[in-house]
Amino acid sequence: MTVGTAPIASAPIRPARSRTGLAAGRLLRLEFKRNAMIWLIPVAVGLFWFDCYRQSVAEPAMWNLRTMNMQGQALLDFVPSVVGAAAWMGSREARRGLTDLTGITARPRWFRQLAVWAATTGWALAAYAGCMAVLYGMTAHQAHWGGPLLWPATVAAVGLPALAAVGFAIGTAWPSRFTAPLAVVVVFFALGLSSQFARGSSSYFQVSPGLSGANDVGPDPSIATFYHYLPDLPIAQVMFLVGLTVAVLAAIGIPAGSGGQWLRRSAAILTACGLAAAGTAVYLTGTARLDVHGMIAIPALHDAASNRPIRYTPVCARTAIPVCLNPAYAAYLADVRTALAPALSELAGLPGAPASISQAATIFHQEQANQVLINGGNLRIVKGRGGRQSMALVLPDQLPGEPSSPVYTNDDFIVQIYELSPPLIDRVISGTRRRRLGVAALTGPDAEQAVIIGLVTAARTATLTRIIRQANMIQVAPDVPSSLAIISAGRPPGGQLPQVRLPAGVQAAAGRFAALPAATRHAWLVGHLSALRAGRITLAQLP
Amino acid sequence: MSIEAPGLAAGGEPIGQDAAFASTGSVSSAQRLTWLRLTWLRLAWLRLAWLYLASRRLPTVAAGLIGCGIALRVALHWHWDTYGALQLPLIAEAAAASIVAVSTGSPFGEPERVTGRWLPVLRLGSVLAATAIALAGLLIAGATATHLAGGSLDVLRNTAGLIGIGLLASAAVGSALSWAGPLGYLVIGVYALYGDWHGQPLTSPWIWPGRPVHDFGAALAATLVFVAGVAVVTRLGPRLRAQE
Numbered sequence: 001m002t003v004g005t006a007p008i009a010s011a012p013i014r015p016a017r018s019r020t021g022l023a024a025g026r027l028l029r030l031e032f033k034r035n036a037m038i039w040l041i042p043v044a045v046g047l048f049w050f051d052c053y054r055q056s057v058a059e060p061a062m063w064n065l066r067t068m069n070m071q072g073q074a075l076l077d078f079v080p081s082v083v084g085a086a087a088w089m090g091s092r093e094a095r096r097g098l099t100d101l102t103g104i105t106a107r108p109r110w111f112r113q114l115a116v117w118a119a120t121t122g123w124a125l126a127a128y129a130g131c132m133a134v135l136y137g138m139t140a141h142q143a144h145w146g147g148p149l150l151w152p153a154t155v156a157a158v159g160l161p162a163l164a165a166v167g168f169a170i171g172t173a174w175p176s177r178f179t180a181p182l183a184v185v186v187v188f189f190a191l192g193l194s195s196q197f198a199r200g201s202s203s204y205f206q207v208s209p210g211l212s213g214a215n216d217v218g219p220d221p222s223i224a225t226f227y228h229y230l231p232d233l234p235i236a237q238v239m240f241l242v243g244l245t246v247a248v249l250a251a252i253g254i255p256a257g258s259g260g261q262w263l264r265r266s267a268a269i270l271t272a273c274g275l276a277a278a279g280t281a282v283y284l285t286g287t288a289r290l291d292v293h294g295m296i297a298i299p300a301l302h303d304a305a306s307n308r309p310i311r312y313t314p315v316c317a318r319t320a321i322p323v324c325l326n327p328a329y330a331a332y333l334a335d336v337r338t339a340l341a342p343a344l345s346e347l348a349g350l351p352g353a354p355a356s357i358s359q360a361a362t363i364f365h366q367e368q369a370n371q372v373l374i375n376g377g378n379l380r381i382v383k384g385r386g387g388r389q390s391m392a393l394v395l396p397d398q399l400p401g402e403p404s405s406p407v408y409t410n411d412d413f414i415v416q417i418y419e420l421s422p423p424l425i426d427r428v429i430s431g432t433r434r435r436r437l438g439v440a441a442l443t444g445p446d447a448e449q450a451v452i453i454g455l456v457t458a459a460r461t462a463t464l465t466r467i468i469r470q471a472n473m474i475q476v477a478p479d480v481p482s483s484l485a486i487i488s489a490g491r492p493p494g495g496q497l498p499q500v501r502l503p504a505g506v507q508a509a510a511g512r513f514a515a516l517p518a519a520t521r522h523a524w525l526v527g528h529l530s531a532l533r534a535g536r537i538t539l540a541q542l543p
Numbered sequence: 544m545s546i547e548a549p550g551l552a553a554g555g556e557p558i559g560q561d562a563a564f565a566s567t568g569s570v571s572s573a574q575r576l577t578w579l580r581l582t583w584l585r586l587a588w589l590r591l592a593w594l595y596l597a598s599r600r601l602p603t604v605a606a607g608l609i610g611c612g613i614a615l616r617v618a619l620h621w622h623w624d625t626y627g628a629l630q631l632p633l634i635a636e637a638a639a640a641s642i643v644a645v646s647t648g649s650p651f652g653e654p655e656r657v658t659g660r661w662l663p664v665l666r667l668g669s670v671l672a673a674t675a676i677a678l679a680g681l682l683i684a685g686a687t688a689t690h691l692a693g694g695s696l697d698v699l700r701n702t703a704g705l706i707g708i709g710l711l712a713s714a715a716v717g718s719a720l721s722w723a724g725p726l727g728y729l730v731i732g733v734y735a736l737y738g739d740w741h742g743q744p745l746t747s748p749w750i751w752p753g754r755p756v757h758d759f760g761a762a763l764a765a766t767l768v769f770v771a772g773v774a775v776v777t778r779l780g781p782r783l784r785a786q787e
Contacts, residue, residue, distance in 0.1 A: 050734070080729070178600075178603065178607055181638065185637065185729075
């Protein structure tokens, strides 16, 4: 073969579309490589760890508490890095005096700017994904039951491109070395403050991604435990953030020099579409209401299927009357058992005593402004068949381990649940038919009052002894109840409990009855409860 | 940068034509020109300082710092309760500190470093001047407002510490991204104030925004960070990066 006959090597002719795609890929790769966000990822991750991660894992190991708490915090932690880096990159061409030079390149300016934004957002999302993986992995390792709530993580993830878009637009509009820090301060202030303006469950400000639920409810252990997490508010927030991102990015392409005429017109149309989406989301948020399960429901976005309760296999304590909890609360079963077991041992087998006690969901009710009535920490009758009734136990809406001031301990939790015992004892002994157990009435005969007081005293002594034994203390001297106050469940709204002195004879008989062995007390009650209720037993006849 | 004024001996005594002008007292046009030239040279340090400050955008920096004070004053017009009353001044303080940190950047880079003998002095002067403007703006805003939660000492401590962080960040990563230091610390400070309010106080003195005003350890930590930042930037200057 000679030179003259050798075939001429030529590169295969590629379609124009393929070359365009390759060029776009190369441009994006360059922007990824030269992006300021790389330098700021340690800052973002450090802040996430210090603020969001530590705060989330300080909560009890329940998916709802940890993930709902994370949404707003994660966004605030990423604001300095993402907004700052985006503003810095957005002002790059103007700061370096390259606007004219790059203006004559083949690509429209808008195209190049979108590549810079995409690279900044990509690094931010990569860092965020890593942070989420650690937080969700840790929660999956520790949680007793349930699965990850993905909506809070999704809202925060969609928030990052929006933050980058806002920062990038600010940097493009006011290119200066001081633009980045000032943009960060403005966005941080706006994001942090936006959720504070939310008043009530129909506030437009709930569209702020800083909120993962009703403003004055916040993360609550009962939310998304008994009923599905409602995606209504997250959907509206995602719609708002996507609309905002599209509108801001498209607005960058409108000024002259951003591209050809059709490109600028397209940008204008996209801006209008983005604004319409964001505006629609704000409007929909204004139609929201707080549902009874503590979540925000938006009628236009609501799926009725979300109202179905979550099926679960309860975890039960081996008490005289079984007490069963949602498996998400498995860590608190021992505390509930400690609080209720003494009273349930006294009441088991008596006429009118419940056959079982099962945990029920907390009920939420929106009051004026941001006030929400949370019906936690109570017992109520849920069904009755031939005198064998089941009871629903609603645990307090605060759990031990949740950050609070003062610190809410396991002992506080036990004492709060124990306070449900006196009304339960009162109801079973007196045989009343009230569905809700509030403050015990003590309106019966003297002997009945003495028995109730005696049982409450015995249950209280046993509960407190267990608490103190758990705390490794040596001696216990629980008070002997001397007033009606000690057998109340919760405080009546707006005032102190009435301090009613009982007759000396009743107190003495109650003390005597409480001092009996538990088996003797129980045997006597089984045989004499009907007569006691009928008032045929006097104080002197009590053992 | 070396400055030598001809016509002045060591100690500032006039020599040559300047001495003749001083002794005779007669003024010719040539002598007047010479006198003007010498006066101009005597004030060269002032000109140098002004050029240095201009290269660091001091007018813009001053405007930004005064703007932070005005923003704080406007915000304090409304009533802020709970921990927001302490977080709000902290945001203005962090903004001022980030502006001071960014202002350390040089548009000349290495050429300035190899020729400027007086550069450390100029750096020190510009940082202290910017710090003074920042503190004055914020303190005046607080003093004229109806209620500044934490008081002036809180503003003084927090701003000084945040500026120190910004200067250290400038030395570490360059002035371009030095704002990440004070603004990152802002998030930590905001969290500390939130924790104070919700019964989870952070007791470390290094997180001074969350500590009481009269906490000596917190004041000491903020002062140390400020002194360290000023010293490092004075000695080394902001880090130069290839693309700057």
